[in-house]
Amino acid sequence: MTSTIAGRTRKVRRGYGRVALAFLAPAIVVLVLVRLVPAASALYGSLTRSSLLTGDTRFVSWENYAELLGNPDFRGAVGVTVLFTLIINPLQVAIAFALAVLFTRRLAGVRWWRSLVILPIAVPPAVSAVVWNVIYRPDDGLANAVLGVLGLPPQPFLTSPDQALAAIIVLLSWVGVGYWMLFLIAGINDVPGELYEAAALDGAGPWRKFFHITLPMCRRPLAFVLVADTVSNLLVFGPVQMLTGGGPEGSTNLLMYDIYTRAYTLGDLGRAQAEVVVLVLLTVVIVAGQFRMLRGDER
């Protein structure tokens, strides 16, 4: 009797398994076709080299990787990307969180201000880049006009190797902060009101409430925003292509742009694909580090 029931349960489970598999099949097929196959193809491509003049493609093992490591442009691109990642992600998450806290308080015109911060999301990235290109013009741009009103000297912005990366970071933050803020506002709204009431009864001030209630309770949305923001910033391409072309002097040559240049303007597909693999590995390492840090917080 027991074995019959057990057998029936197994059959039912198998039935469920098949149904689940049927539902999952389209997603799995798509995952394999648009993610795994191209990834495998890039990995294989990174181990080959094609000559334009002979048309031959040959297996070169790790040669592309070795050459990349010796290439000053690639090493520069990695350095710029790491610096960019270290600055832009904490900056964007901190500003987005600060705005989220501010815009969840009962302030006059808060909805209007919130809409204003979210508005750049609706602007196509190419249009944002064109607008900021005009803002940053060294001679007749809006940014220098504002600096002039404040009595400050004009700045070269995108035309200076010392300022171009910072200028790109400001542009991307203008576009991105409102988007990430939305997730954090949702997280703050999910914090139970009783916690704040209890803290108020205990005499806690606004800062204490922020550090002991809001911040710890928002760890999950913050983790999501940090990881998603990091991945999105590692793939930044449009503003670099439209505004600086990786310059001046390689100061904005982020890895994604370097890959594009190598593949489609220099026609060096083998090394471009090796660079894609390096970028993916770099992303995995950074995101894994972030997960590890956030797991540490939970203990």
Place this chain on the structure above:
Amino acid sequence: MSPRSPRSRLAAAAAVLTSGALALAACSDESPTPSADEATPSAINLLGPEDPATFAPLIEGFEAEHDGYSVEYTQVPFDQLNSTLQQRLGAEDSTIDVYTVDQPRVAQLAAQGYLVDLTDLADEAQEVMSPTMYDVNVIGEEMWAASIWDSTQLMFYNVDALTAAGVEPPSSDPAERWTWEETVAAAEQVQAAGETEWGLILEQIEYYYQLQPLMASLGGGSGITGEDALTPDITNDAWVEAMTWYGDLFADGLAPRGVGSFETSPIFADGESAFFVGGPWDVGVFSESETNWAVAPMPYFDGGEQVTPTGSWSWGINPASQNQAAALLFLEYATLNPEGNLLSTEATTIIPANAEAAAEYLPQLEELAGDRSAGVADLITYELENTAFARPLTVGYVQFEEVMNTAFADIRNGSDPAERLAEATSQLEDAWSQLR
């Protein structure tokens, strides 16, 4: 001092390409030229960087003469044309039939197998086009594309600003061509008088096409040498001197930083620059401006050679096209047929590649902007025949242009010319090592 003929330069360039061309022939598809006689009525897809209005008259003309045929035009932004072509042709995209080819890129596109062999049209093309416009599409013995337009550069100047600043304007006569030194001095005078914000702007402010004559005028060559035309030569004294002069234009405030190529013509049209070096297309653009302008020959360096840019677009056929015979019919109409070639210039001001079309077109161009464009036709004819200096023919041109344009942008923003050119040399050697 007398300029070498464009033919001799091209012959020299072609000679250094021998080995590259042989290798090219070895790897190219052996597919024969399609025959336009086999074309059947169908839709032809054309891809290029121009505004759709540019080709509307040409397409209308073709469709009126060829029953049942239609042409669909797709525009790709100018600065994305080459990368888009690499992506789509590399993926054997059959939705492109005819496409725009930047002439110095013919060699590499052919080597990559992205162009149909048009050698069967070679005799006819040679008959109807100038040697420059024919040679630029021929690698070894094979013709891979057909020229649709040619170009040169002219110096436009703001007549009222020069007069108000007490500067005697330059003549449109090539015999009285100004030097760059004279031009800079005059530009500084106009700027100092407060007549214009800027002194001298080159339209394609970071592009090799327009900057090549600076180095060539000082005897620095095209920047490419070697038997296989894959050896950079961009650190010689002439290159460094020309690039130092160019960097100083921006450091001294004669030209603006932070404004991209092709964003520069509105500055002159608005009367904000004393001098502006631009193409024949600007005659049309500036004809609608309220600025009182006139044209003069593009300057040269004192004691140097008189050289001007040349070359423009060709059109080629995609080997992945399923419609090659119809594509060829359209390509022949647009390039070899004078009537069709002329229609391609009806909505834009550019020089038709077809000699008969050009002869008919240049007087119209002269009249376009009234007194302001006086002398344009004779000047263009002179420059094409005497000072035109073609871009180098090499399978490595794509890499060369990309690396150089980035270097020019850096020098414009203040990089040391000698150091930056040395860095560009390493970048070129690295990029070209992948071609061998």
